[in-house]
Amino acid sequence: MLTTNGAGIYERDSKTCLYEDAIPLSAYLPMLAEVEAYDVMADTFLKGGALMTKRKRDLLPRMRLTKEIRDYILSSRQVVESQVDYLRERGEDVEKLTINFAYDEDGHRIDYDAVWEVLKKYPDVNAVSGGMKNIEVTKKGVSKASGLLYLGKKLGIAPEEMMVFGDSGNDLDMIKMADTVSYQMACVMSWGFTSPCRLLRDVATKGVINILRDKPQVLIRIVDLFDDVNDPYVQQRLYAVVHGCTFRGECCKSELLGKKIYDKVFKNDPVRTDILLRDYARCAIDFISQHVNLGDVILERIAPPYGVPFDIGSCPSRDVVEAKYAIDEEMGYDRDVVYTQNKILHSMETEYSNGTGGYGDFGRYTFESSMHGWEDCEGFNAPLLRNYALELIFDKYHFDSTILFIIFAAC
Numbered sequence: 420m421l422t423t424n425g426a427g428i429y430e431r432d433s434k435t436c437l438y439e440d441a442i443p444l445s446a447y448l449p450m451l452a453e454v455e456a457y458d459v460m461a462d463t464f465l466k467g468g469a470l471m472t473k474r475k476r477d478l479l480p481r482m483r484l485t486k487e488i489r490d491y492i493l494s495s496r497q498v499v500e501s502q503v504d505y506l507r508e509r510g511e512d513v514e515k516l517t518i519n520f521a522y523d524e525d526g527h528r529i530d531y532d533a534v535w536e537v538l539k540k541y542p543d544v545n546a547v548s549g550g551m552k553n554i555e556v557t558k559k560g561v562s563k564a565s566g567l568l569y570l571g572k573k574l575g576i577a578p579e580e581m582m583v584f585g586d587s588g589n590d591l592d593m594i595k596m597a598d599t600v601s602y603q604m605a606c607v608m609s610w611g612f613t614s615p616c617r618l619l620r621d622v623a624t625k626g627v628i629n630i631l632r633d634k635p636q637v638l639i640r641i642v643d644l645f646d647d648v649n650d651p652y653v654q655q656r657l658y659a660v661v662h663g664c665t666f667r668g669e670c671c672k673s674e675l676l677g678k679k680i681y682d683k684v685f686k687n688d689p690v691r692t693d694i695l696l697r698d699y700a701r702c703a704i705d706f707i708s709q710h711v712n713l714g715d716v717i718l719e720r721i722a723p724p725y726g727v728p729f730d731i732g733s734c735p736s737r738d739v740v741e742a743k744y745a746i747d748e749e750m751g752y753d754r755d756v757v758y759t760q761n762k763i764l765h766s767m768e769t770e771y772s773n774g775t776g777g778y779g780d781f782g783r784y785t786f787e788s789s790m791h792g793w794e795d796c797e798g799f800n801a802p803l804l805r806n807y808a809l810e811l812i813f814d815k816y817h818f819d820s821t822i823l824f825i826i827f828a829a830c
Contacts, residue, residue: 423464424547424589425566426514426557434467438569441465441512442558446543450556452503453537454518457530462492463502464515470505471496481521484551492519516556517549528552548588555589562592594630601630602637609645612656620656627660632668635676642679649816651693658684658699665703674714677707681716690725697725734803735810737772740764744813753824760820767809772802 420431428438447463454461460478463470476498479489499505506513520528534554538546545562549555563585571578583593583600594604608630611623631638638661645657661680664670684691684700691697701721708718735743746752746760766779769787778787786808787801812818 421563421566421570422467423515424555424557424561425563425593426464426561427467428566428570429467436466437573438566439512439514440558440561440565441514442516442544442556444506444510444512446541447513447516448503448506450537450541450544451506451516453540454516454534455502457534457537458521459530459534460519460521461502462496462517462519463506463513464517465506465511465513469496469517470502471498472502473498473500478519478521482519483522484519488551514557518554518556519551520553547591550587550589563590564592564596567593567596595633598634598637601634602640605630605637605641606644609641609653609657609660612653613650614652620652624656624659624663628663628667631660632664632670635664635670635673638664638670639673639676639679642683646683651816655693655695655699658696658703662699662703665706671707671710673707674711677704677711677713678716680704681713681721685720689727690720692727692729731798731800731803734800734807737802737806740806740809744809752821756820756824759823763812763818763820764809767805769801769805772805 420429421427422429426440427436429436451461451463455472455475458478460471460475460482471492476493479492482489484492518534520531520534523529535546538544538554538556543559544556545559546554546556547562567581567583568578570576571581578596578599581596581600582603583590583596584604585591585594595601605627608623608626611619611626614620614623627641631641642657642661645653648654658680661670661676665676670676680700681704684697685704691700704713704716704721705718707713708716741764744760745764746757748754748757752760766781767786768777768779768782770776770778770783772778772782782805786805790799790801790804793799
Protein backbone atom coordinates (compact mmCIF):
# COMPACT_ATOMS: atom_id res chain seq x y z
CA MET A 420 0.00 0.00 0.00
CA LEU A 421 1.58 3.26 -1.18
CA THR A 422 0.77 6.21 1.10
CA THR A 423 1.78 9.79 1.97
CA ASN A 424 2.43 10.80 -1.63
CA GLY A 425 4.99 8.03 -2.09
CA ALA A 426 6.98 8.62 1.10
CA GLY A 427 5.84 5.35 2.66
CA ILE A 428 4.89 1.87 1.47
CA TYR A 429 3.20 -0.50 3.90
CA GLU A 430 2.06 -4.10 3.91
CA ARG A 431 -1.72 -3.68 3.95
CA ASP A 432 -2.71 -6.27 6.56
CA SER A 433 0.18 -6.14 9.01
CA LYS A 434 0.86 -2.40 8.51
CA THR A 435 4.58 -3.24 8.33
CA CYS A 436 6.61 -0.44 6.73
CA LEU A 437 8.38 -1.76 3.63
CA TYR A 438 9.86 1.53 2.42
CA GLU A 439 10.19 5.07 3.71
CA ASP A 440 11.79 8.22 2.34
CA ALA A 441 11.07 10.79 5.03
CA ILE A 442 11.88 14.42 5.85
CA PRO A 443 14.64 14.56 8.47
CA LEU A 444 13.20 15.68 11.79
CA SER A 445 15.85 18.40 12.15
CA ALA A 446 14.58 20.04 8.95
CA TYR A 447 10.92 19.37 9.64
CA LEU A 448 10.46 20.89 13.09
CA PRO A 449 11.36 24.53 12.26
CA MET A 450 9.16 24.38 9.14
CA LEU A 451 6.23 22.97 11.12
CA ALA A 452 6.62 25.65 13.80
CA GLU A 453 6.49 28.42 11.19
CA VAL A 454 3.47 26.95 9.42
CA GLU A 455 1.54 26.41 12.65
CA ALA A 456 1.94 30.09 13.50
CA TYR A 457 -0.74 30.75 10.88
CA ASP A 458 -4.47 30.06 11.11
CA VAL A 459 -4.16 26.66 9.41
CA MET A 460 -4.41 23.00 10.37
CA ALA A 461 -1.05 21.31 9.76
CA ASP A 462 -1.12 17.54 10.29
CA THR A 463 1.99 15.36 10.46
CA PHE A 464 2.10 11.88 8.91
CA LEU A 465 4.62 9.27 10.09
CA LYS A 466 4.80 5.51 10.57
CA GLY A 467 1.32 4.91 9.21
CA GLY A 468 -0.37 7.42 11.50
CA ALA A 469 -1.15 11.15 11.67
CA LEU A 470 -0.98 13.90 14.29
CA MET A 471 -3.23 16.91 14.86
CA THR A 472 -2.60 19.84 17.21
CA LYS A 473 -5.44 20.08 19.74
CA ARG A 474 -5.97 23.84 19.45
CA LYS A 475 -6.27 23.57 15.65
CA ARG A 476 -9.19 21.14 15.77
CA ASP A 477 -11.69 24.01 16.03
CA LEU A 478 -10.73 25.11 12.51
CA LEU A 479 -12.47 22.11 10.92
CA PRO A 480 -15.97 23.68 10.70
CA ARG A 481 -14.47 26.63 8.82
CA MET A 482 -12.98 24.39 6.16
CA ARG A 483 -14.95 23.55 3.04
CA LEU A 484 -14.90 19.82 3.56
CA THR A 485 -17.67 17.28 3.26
CA LYS A 486 -18.96 15.67 6.46
CA GLU A 487 -17.34 12.40 5.36
CA ILE A 488 -13.92 14.02 5.01
CA ARG A 489 -14.24 15.84 8.36
CA ASP A 490 -15.22 12.58 10.05
CA TYR A 491 -12.28 10.83 8.41
CA ILE A 492 -9.84 13.48 9.61
CA LEU A 493 -11.13 13.30 13.19
CA SER A 494 -11.07 9.51 13.25
CA SER A 495 -7.60 9.14 11.72
CA ARG A 496 -5.65 11.76 13.72
CA GLN A 497 -3.94 11.41 17.07
CA VAL A 498 -4.61 14.69 18.89
CA VAL A 499 -1.63 16.13 20.82
CA GLU A 500 -1.04 19.39 22.67
CA SER A 501 2.08 20.25 20.66
CA GLN A 502 3.26 18.39 17.59
CA VAL A 503 6.71 19.96 17.84
CA ASP A 504 7.20 18.72 21.42
CA TYR A 505 5.71 15.31 20.64
CA LEU A 506 7.92 14.78 17.59
CA ARG A 507 11.05 16.03 19.32
CA GLU A 508 10.48 13.54 22.13
CA ARG A 509 9.69 10.70 19.72
CA GLY A 510 12.71 11.46 17.52
CA GLU A 511 11.36 10.00 14.25
CA ASP A 512 11.52 11.46 10.76
CA VAL A 513 8.30 12.57 9.04
CA GLU A 514 6.75 11.23 5.84
CA LYS A 515 4.36 14.07 4.99
CA LEU A 516 2.85 17.33 6.17
CA THR A 517 -0.72 18.13 5.08
CA ILE A 518 -1.91 21.73 5.45
CA ASN A 519 -5.66 22.41 5.31
CA PHE A 520 -7.08 25.91 5.19
CA ALA A 521 -10.07 27.69 6.69
CA TYR A 522 -12.05 30.08 4.46
CA ASP A 523 -13.06 33.69 4.98
CA GLU A 524 -16.48 35.15 4.20
CA ASP A 525 -15.43 35.87 0.59
CA GLY A 526 -14.49 32.25 -0.02
CA HIS A 527 -10.72 32.77 0.08
CA ARG A 528 -8.34 30.39 1.82
CA ILE A 529 -6.96 32.15 4.91
CA ASP A 530 -3.14 32.49 4.98
CA TYR A 531 -2.76 30.38 1.82
CA ASP A 532 -0.22 32.65 0.11
CA ALA A 533 1.67 33.26 3.35
CA VAL A 534 2.14 29.53 3.91
CA TRP A 535 3.48 29.07 0.37
CA GLU A 536 6.06 31.77 1.10
CA VAL A 537 7.14 29.90 4.23
CA LEU A 538 7.56 26.65 2.31
CA LYS A 539 9.73 28.36 -0.31
CA LYS A 540 12.32 28.93 2.43
CA TYR A 541 12.88 25.17 2.72
CA PRO A 542 14.57 23.91 -0.46
CA ASP A 543 14.82 20.31 0.75
CA VAL A 544 11.07 19.69 0.64
CA ASN A 545 8.57 19.24 -2.17
CA ALA A 546 5.22 21.06 -1.83
CA VAL A 547 2.24 20.32 -4.10
CA SER A 548 -1.50 20.98 -4.12
CA GLY A 549 -3.72 18.16 -2.92
CA GLY A 550 -7.23 16.99 -3.68
CA MET A 551 -9.01 19.18 -1.11
CA LYS A 552 -7.36 22.48 -2.09
CA ASN A 553 -4.73 21.87 0.54
CA ILE A 554 -0.93 21.76 0.43
CA GLU A 555 1.02 18.53 0.89
CA VAL A 556 4.73 18.51 1.72
CA THR A 557 7.20 15.64 1.38
CA LYS A 558 10.97 15.29 1.15
CA LYS A 559 12.42 16.76 -2.04
CA GLY A 560 12.37 14.16 -4.81
CA VAL A 561 9.60 12.15 -3.18
CA SER A 562 6.30 11.75 -5.03
CA LYS A 563 3.77 9.14 -5.97
CA ALA A 564 5.94 8.52 -9.03
CA SER A 565 9.04 7.70 -6.97
CA GLY A 566 6.99 5.42 -4.74
CA LEU A 567 5.47 3.60 -7.70
CA LEU A 568 8.88 3.11 -9.30
CA TYR A 569 10.20 1.56 -6.08
CA LEU A 570 7.14 -0.63 -5.65
CA GLY A 571 7.21 -1.68 -9.29
CA LYS A 572 10.85 -2.70 -8.99
CA LYS A 573 10.11 -4.79 -5.90
CA LEU A 574 7.13 -6.51 -7.55
CA GLY A 575 8.67 -6.88 -10.99
CA ILE A 576 6.19 -4.48 -12.64
CA ALA A 577 7.63 -2.14 -15.26
CA PRO A 578 6.29 1.44 -15.65
CA GLU A 579 4.84 0.56 -19.05
CA GLU A 580 2.68 -2.07 -17.34
CA MET A 581 1.15 0.47 -14.94
CA MET A 582 -2.03 2.49 -15.45
CA VAL A 583 -2.39 5.60 -13.32
CA PHE A 584 -5.19 8.10 -12.75
CA GLY A 585 -5.14 11.36 -10.82
CA ASP A 586 -6.99 14.62 -10.34
CA SER A 587 -4.68 16.88 -8.32
CA GLY A 588 -1.25 18.46 -8.26
CA ASN A 589 0.10 15.62 -6.11
CA ASP A 590 -0.67 13.21 -8.98
CA LEU A 591 1.19 15.12 -11.69
CA ASP A 592 4.62 13.50 -11.28
CA MET A 593 2.97 10.08 -11.27
CA ILE A 594 1.14 10.84 -14.51
CA LYS A 595 4.34 12.13 -16.11
CA MET A 596 6.38 9.22 -14.71
CA ALA A 597 6.90 7.47 -18.01
CA ASP A 598 6.10 8.07 -21.63
CA THR A 599 4.35 4.72 -21.75
CA VAL A 600 1.98 5.69 -18.96
CA SER A 601 1.36 9.03 -20.67
CA TYR A 602 0.65 7.21 -23.92
CA GLN A 603 -1.83 4.90 -22.23
CA MET A 604 -3.57 7.78 -20.49
CA ALA A 605 -3.77 9.79 -23.71
CA CYS A 606 -5.18 6.79 -25.60
CA VAL A 607 -7.96 6.29 -23.06
CA MET A 608 -8.84 9.98 -22.82
CA SER A 609 -8.76 10.51 -26.60
CA TRP A 610 -11.72 8.20 -27.05
CA GLY A 611 -13.65 10.88 -25.19
CA PHE A 612 -13.40 12.88 -28.42
CA THR A 613 -16.14 10.65 -29.86
CA SER A 614 -18.74 11.87 -27.37
CA PRO A 615 -21.69 13.94 -28.67
CA CYS A 616 -21.35 15.98 -25.46
CA ARG A 617 -19.15 19.01 -26.20
CA LEU A 618 -18.33 19.49 -22.50
CA LEU A 619 -16.89 15.98 -22.32
CA ARG A 620 -14.93 16.52 -25.54
CA ASP A 621 -13.55 19.76 -24.08
CA VAL A 622 -12.49 18.08 -20.84
CA ALA A 623 -10.86 15.20 -22.72
CA THR A 624 -9.03 17.62 -25.04
CA LYS A 625 -7.63 19.68 -22.16
CA GLY A 626 -6.67 16.53 -20.29
CA VAL A 627 -4.67 15.10 -23.20
CA ILE A 628 -2.96 18.46 -23.74
CA ASN A 629 -1.88 18.56 -20.08
CA ILE A 630 -0.46 15.05 -20.35
CA LEU A 631 1.39 15.47 -23.67
CA ARG A 632 2.37 19.13 -23.91
CA ASP A 633 6.00 18.31 -22.99
CA LYS A 634 6.08 14.92 -24.73
CA PRO A 635 6.27 15.43 -28.52
CA GLN A 636 7.37 11.85 -29.18
CA VAL A 637 4.28 10.50 -27.42
CA LEU A 638 2.07 13.03 -29.22
CA ILE A 639 3.42 11.81 -32.57
CA ARG A 640 2.44 8.24 -31.60
CA ILE A 641 -1.08 9.39 -30.71
CA VAL A 642 -1.42 11.23 -34.05
CA ASP A 643 -0.38 8.07 -35.90
CA LEU A 644 -2.65 5.87 -33.80
CA PHE A 645 -5.83 7.88 -34.44
CA ASP A 646 -4.97 8.95 -37.99
CA ASP A 647 -7.36 6.54 -39.70
CA VAL A 648 -10.31 6.96 -37.31
CA ASN A 649 -13.14 8.20 -39.54
CA ASP A 650 -14.94 10.23 -36.87
CA PRO A 651 -14.64 13.98 -37.60
CA TYR A 652 -14.91 14.77 -33.88
CA VAL A 653 -11.83 12.64 -33.23
CA GLN A 654 -9.83 14.17 -36.06
CA GLN A 655 -10.69 17.76 -35.09
CA ARG A 656 -9.86 17.23 -31.43
CA LEU A 657 -6.69 15.32 -32.27
CA TYR A 658 -5.31 18.39 -34.01
CA ALA A 659 -6.72 20.66 -31.31
CA VAL A 660 -4.46 18.68 -28.96
CA VAL A 661 -1.53 19.23 -31.34
CA HIS A 662 -2.29 22.96 -31.33
CA GLY A 663 -2.59 23.12 -27.54
CA CYS A 664 0.58 21.11 -26.89
CA THR A 665 2.52 23.28 -29.32
CA PHE A 666 1.52 26.57 -27.71
CA ARG A 667 1.56 25.43 -24.06
CA GLY A 668 4.64 23.24 -23.78
CA GLU A 669 7.87 21.91 -25.21
CA CYS A 670 6.26 20.47 -28.34
CA CYS A 671 6.98 23.76 -30.12
CA LYS A 672 10.64 22.67 -30.26
CA SER A 673 10.01 19.36 -32.01
CA GLU A 674 11.09 19.25 -35.64
CA LEU A 675 9.67 15.73 -35.94
CA LEU A 676 6.23 16.86 -34.78
CA GLY A 677 6.19 19.78 -37.23
CA LYS A 678 7.10 17.52 -40.13
CA LYS A 679 4.61 14.86 -39.05
CA ILE A 680 1.70 17.32 -39.02
CA TYR A 681 2.79 18.79 -42.34
CA ASP A 682 2.93 15.32 -43.93
CA LYS A 683 -0.48 14.36 -42.54
CA VAL A 684 -2.36 17.53 -43.49
CA PHE A 685 -0.64 19.63 -46.16
CA LYS A 686 2.02 17.69 -48.07
CA ASN A 687 -0.21 15.93 -50.59
CA ASP A 688 -3.05 17.21 -52.78
CA PRO A 689 -5.77 17.70 -51.88
CA VAL A 690 -5.01 18.98 -48.40
CA ARG A 691 -7.36 17.94 -45.60
CA THR A 692 -10.76 19.58 -46.10
CA ASP A 693 -11.83 20.02 -42.45
CA ILE A 694 -11.47 23.75 -41.76
CA LEU A 695 -10.98 23.47 -37.99
CA LEU A 696 -8.47 20.66 -38.34
CA ARG A 697 -6.58 22.58 -41.00
CA ASP A 698 -6.39 25.75 -38.88
CA TYR A 699 -5.15 23.84 -35.83
CA ALA A 700 -2.45 22.17 -37.95
CA ARG A 701 -1.47 25.40 -39.75
CA CYS A 702 -1.02 27.36 -36.51
CA ALA A 703 0.96 24.54 -34.91
CA ILE A 704 3.38 24.22 -37.84
CA ASP A 705 3.81 27.98 -38.08
CA PHE A 706 4.65 28.23 -34.35
CA ILE A 707 7.05 25.29 -34.46
CA SER A 708 8.82 26.86 -37.47
CA GLN A 709 9.58 29.90 -35.31
CA HIS A 710 11.55 27.70 -32.90
CA VAL A 711 13.24 25.08 -35.10
CA ASN A 712 14.20 24.58 -38.73
CA LEU A 713 11.62 22.34 -40.42
CA GLY A 714 13.88 21.52 -43.34
CA ASP A 715 11.96 20.52 -46.47
CA VAL A 716 8.58 21.66 -45.14
CA ILE A 717 7.13 24.15 -47.65
CA LEU A 718 5.53 26.78 -45.43
CA GLU A 719 3.71 28.36 -48.36
CA ARG A 720 1.60 25.20 -48.63
CA ILE A 721 0.14 25.64 -45.14
CA ALA A 722 -1.33 29.06 -45.97
CA PRO A 723 -4.73 29.52 -47.66
CA PRO A 724 -6.16 29.37 -50.25
CA TYR A 725 -5.78 25.61 -50.49
CA GLY A 726 -7.51 24.96 -53.79
CA VAL A 727 -9.55 22.13 -52.35
CA PRO A 728 -11.85 21.00 -55.17
CA PHE A 729 -15.58 20.97 -54.55
CA ASP A 730 -18.13 20.83 -57.34
CA ILE A 731 -21.50 21.87 -55.97
CA GLY A 732 -23.05 20.40 -59.07
CA SER A 733 -22.04 16.96 -57.80
CA CYS A 734 -24.35 17.31 -54.80
CA PRO A 735 -27.36 14.97 -55.00
CA SER A 736 -30.77 16.40 -55.78
CA ARG A 737 -33.60 16.47 -53.28
CA ASP A 738 -35.40 13.68 -55.16
CA VAL A 739 -32.34 11.45 -54.94
CA VAL A 740 -31.94 12.08 -51.21
CA GLU A 741 -35.60 11.39 -50.46
CA ALA A 742 -35.55 8.21 -52.57
CA LYS A 743 -32.40 6.89 -50.86
CA TYR A 744 -33.05 7.78 -47.22
CA ALA A 745 -36.79 8.29 -46.56
CA ILE A 746 -38.40 5.12 -45.15
CA ASP A 747 -41.84 3.97 -43.98
CA GLU A 748 -43.41 1.08 -42.07
CA GLU A 749 -44.52 -0.60 -45.30
CA MET A 750 -40.84 -1.19 -46.01
CA GLY A 751 -40.67 -3.35 -42.88
CA TYR A 752 -39.18 -0.81 -40.49
CA ASP A 753 -40.28 -0.31 -36.89
CA ARG A 754 -42.36 2.83 -36.28
CA ASP A 755 -39.71 4.41 -34.02
CA VAL A 756 -36.99 3.75 -36.59
CA VAL A 757 -39.11 5.35 -39.31
CA TYR A 758 -39.79 8.38 -37.13
CA THR A 759 -36.10 8.85 -36.26
CA GLN A 760 -34.77 8.54 -39.79
CA ASN A 761 -37.39 10.79 -41.37
CA LYS A 762 -37.04 13.29 -38.54
CA ILE A 763 -33.40 13.74 -39.51
CA LEU A 764 -34.40 14.44 -43.10
CA HIS A 765 -37.01 16.99 -42.03
CA SER A 766 -34.82 18.66 -39.40
CA MET A 767 -32.19 19.30 -42.09
CA GLU A 768 -34.59 21.24 -44.31
CA THR A 769 -33.14 24.66 -45.03
CA GLU A 770 -35.39 27.67 -45.56
CA TYR A 771 -36.41 26.78 -49.11
CA SER A 772 -35.00 23.29 -49.66
CA ASN A 773 -38.50 21.80 -50.00
CA GLY A 774 -39.76 24.72 -52.05
CA THR A 775 -42.42 25.78 -49.54
CA GLY A 776 -40.50 27.42 -46.69
CA GLY A 777 -41.40 24.57 -44.31
CA TYR A 778 -37.91 24.36 -42.89
CA GLY A 779 -36.51 22.28 -40.02
CA ASP A 780 -35.16 24.14 -37.02
CA PHE A 781 -31.70 22.55 -37.22
CA GLY A 782 -31.44 23.03 -40.98
CA ARG A 783 -32.51 26.67 -40.87
CA TYR A 784 -31.08 27.98 -37.60
CA THR A 785 -27.95 25.88 -37.19
CA PHE A 786 -26.87 24.43 -40.54
CA GLU A 787 -27.87 27.24 -42.90
CA SER A 788 -27.10 30.07 -40.47
CA SER A 789 -23.52 28.79 -40.15
CA MET A 790 -23.07 29.68 -43.84
CA HIS A 791 -23.93 33.32 -43.31
CA GLY A 792 -21.50 35.42 -45.31
CA TRP A 793 -21.07 32.81 -48.05
CA GLU A 794 -24.33 33.57 -49.86
CA ASP A 795 -22.61 35.78 -52.42
CA CYS A 796 -20.06 33.13 -53.39
CA GLU A 797 -20.44 31.81 -56.91
CA GLY A 798 -22.58 28.70 -57.03
CA PHE A 799 -23.69 28.87 -53.39
CA ASN A 800 -26.79 26.77 -52.89
CA ALA A 801 -27.92 25.93 -49.34
CA PRO A 802 -30.49 23.27 -50.38
CA LEU A 803 -27.88 21.35 -52.40
CA LEU A 804 -25.42 21.56 -49.51
CA ARG A 805 -28.16 20.19 -47.26
CA ASN A 806 -28.48 17.20 -49.59
CA TYR A 807 -24.72 16.71 -49.58
CA ALA A 808 -24.63 16.78 -45.77
CA LEU A 809 -27.33 14.10 -45.60
CA GLU A 810 -25.33 11.96 -48.00
CA LEU A 811 -22.34 12.25 -45.68
CA ILE A 812 -24.46 11.39 -42.62
CA PHE A 813 -25.93 8.22 -44.09
CA ASP A 814 -23.32 7.02 -46.60
CA LYS A 815 -19.92 8.19 -45.35
CA TYR A 816 -20.53 8.13 -41.60
CA HIS A 817 -23.06 5.28 -41.77
CA PHE A 818 -25.78 6.58 -39.47
CA ASP A 819 -28.30 3.76 -39.06
CA SER A 820 -31.54 4.32 -37.12
CA THR A 821 -32.03 0.57 -36.72
CA ILE A 822 -28.67 0.11 -35.00
CA LEU A 823 -29.38 3.15 -32.85
CA PHE A 824 -32.51 1.55 -31.43
CA ILE A 825 -30.74 -1.77 -30.89
CA ILE A 826 -28.19 0.09 -28.77
CA PHE A 827 -30.94 1.90 -26.84
CA ALA A 828 -32.70 -1.41 -26.19
CA ALA A 829 -29.46 -2.97 -24.92
CA CYS A 830 -28.95 -0.07 -22.51
